Amino acid sequence: MKNNKYTVTAALPYANGPIHIGHLSGVYLPADIFVRYLRRKNQEIQVLFICGSDEHGVPITIKAKKENKTPQEIVNKYHFLIKDCFTNFGIHFDHYSRTSTLIHKKISTSFFKKLYKEKKIFEKVSKQYYDQEYKQFLSDRYISGICPNCKNKEAYGDQCENCGSSLSPEDLIQPRSTISGSIPILKKTKHWYLPLNEYQNFLEKWILTDHKKDWKVNVYGQAKSWLKKGLKPRAITRDLNWGVPIEEIGKVLYVWFEAPIGYISSTIEWAKRKKKDWKPYWKNKKTKLIQFIGKDNIVFHCIIFPVILKASNMGYILPDKVLANEFLNLENDKISTSKNWGVWIHEYLEDFPNQQDTLRFILISNMPEKKDNNFHWKDFQRKNNTELVAILGNFVNRSITLIKKYHNGIIPNPGIFSMREREILKNLKKYPKNIGKLIESFRFREALGCFMDLARIGNKYLTSEEPWKMNYKEKRLDTILYVSLQIVGMLAQLSEPFLPHTAKKLLKMLRLKTFFWNQIKEEILSPGHVLGKSILLFQKITNVSVEKQLKKLE
Known part of the structure; x- marks a missing residue:
């Protein structure tokens, strides 16, 4: 029997800032084109298009601190801004959720508790960086230093934005706290770890053998590189006060443990509203799971999320395709939310009313499918x-x-x-x-x-x-x-x-x-067919409007 069901997910945007052209070009436009085409392909195909705001993790608490607001105020502000941008731009998800919902907390903690109960995760005491001034452990974006790979001086404890390497705080050279700027000390703490190393053989077969010929080169290559280095256990809890709490142990879930589960909780939320069964979209072996992501999230979607699904042993399907574009730069410089260097979609929609398709056209024609590209x-x-x-x-x-x-x-x-x-x-x-x-x-x-x-x-x-x-x-x-x-x-x-x-x-x-x-047939308009009123499709972009945008970047 031919497959007719697709679950298509688009990476959950961080609710710590507005979305920009890099997000659209890298993830949301490719996903939208694919879904729109699938819906039109024939009558039999059923597509579920899922997304939502990622509302936990350190970038949100850092933004809250900068703006003197609570993390909840920050995520509320950006969740609705992002959601409205998608709607106005013509990217229509079947369901757009958020990871602060009760249903997401319930589903993501149920995964953790099942793995805990079945002893598929383990606890370990280790020394981690600690800011003495703020009395806080430093994970992810709370710590920065020199990247061991490209020597970028502003790499974070989870990733180097310059070379795209996924990092741990202990990898950084000359680490410092991003909260106080002080040099941190090492202090003992207990965390729960997902033993990725135990799933090395499973991932090698699934990625390197089963998907050798049908995955994009950049995705396959990055996953292969991780596997070649040999996988290590990864901490899936954090000492933070913002996140999905595991009350029994006084920790919160690591954002990259719970965020991908957001695709599932969003589907369950959709199914409840529509009074449908969600399981065929995630547990039917004939359903194709297609995931569109940013290239800096490859490891989380190709290594960590599949291991969570496999370890849970609850019959979840694995991704058929994981698709990531390269980066889109702006006027030859890397787009950065933290440095306010970008073309923000909510501003574009105000400055160029009713010209969504103009930007769609330029971003698709310039899409960084195989190499980094530029928007000018x-x-x-x-x-x-x-x-x-x-x-x-x-x-x-x-x-x-x-x-x-x-x-x-x-x-x-x-x-x-x-x-x-x-x-x-x-x-x-x-x-x-x-x-x-x-x-x-x-x-x-x-x-x-x-x-x-x-x-x-x-x-x-x-x-x-x-x-x-x-x-x-x-x-x-x-x-x-x-x-x-x-x-x-x-x-x-x-x-x-x-x-x-x-x-x-x-x-x-x-x-x-x-x-x-x-x-669609050769003769679309038969003789005798009467046309409607003419409508202007496009309007010229003036030098004045372009100069105004360039001035914004100064």
């Missing part, structure tokens, strides 16, 4: 004006204007097709399959490129045929208008995964409904 405001302006406005928008506008002028907005009966037109119409029906294949292969840039090639063909065809110079009684004119509108119709059907707001406008103008991908 001048490039944003150029691509919008020369591609969206001058090619796609221009072709659609000219085609619809001509048919309204010469045929009262009614699709004409064509005459005899030229060789060129026969070739265009023959190739037209290949586009859904070709674009579909690229999306299913997670080659989103190429898929968008293929879509834009069709717009270019239409634009070139119309320009060379010059129907505006013809007599309205000529049959040749009818043929040109008919062919042009078939291309416009195909663009309307295929644009939705990439440009959903534009797709809505196009379908409304053409008075078309959305077809399933496998039902």
